[in-house]
Amino acid sequence: MTQRSIRRRKSLKTFVLGLVATAALLWGANHLIGVAWSALLHWLGVSVMALLLLILCAGVTVFMYQRFFKR
Numbered sequence: 001m002t003q004r005s006i007r008r009r010k011s012l013k014t015f016v017l018g019l020v021a022t023a024a025l026l027w028g029a030n031h032l033i034g035v036a037w038s039a040l041l042h043w044l045g046v047s048v049m050a051l052l053l054l055i056l057c058a059g060v061t062v063f064m065y066q067r068f069f070k071r
Helices: 003-033 037-069
Strands: none
Touching: 003 037
16 A cells, blocks of 8 residues: 555544544433533534634635745
């Protein structure tokens, strides 16, 4: 196997394990603790939006740095 395919497989494995862990967390919160699905999905959506905003801010910061300060 090439180094690139090994890296790709590890990345895919990490992504799948993250999805499974998130699903297990949501299921456990609903089944074991009794949190409503609507509340869980609402806060999951808020978390995803906050993460996207953080990524956008980081991208804008890097763009501004490269455009104006690194000449």
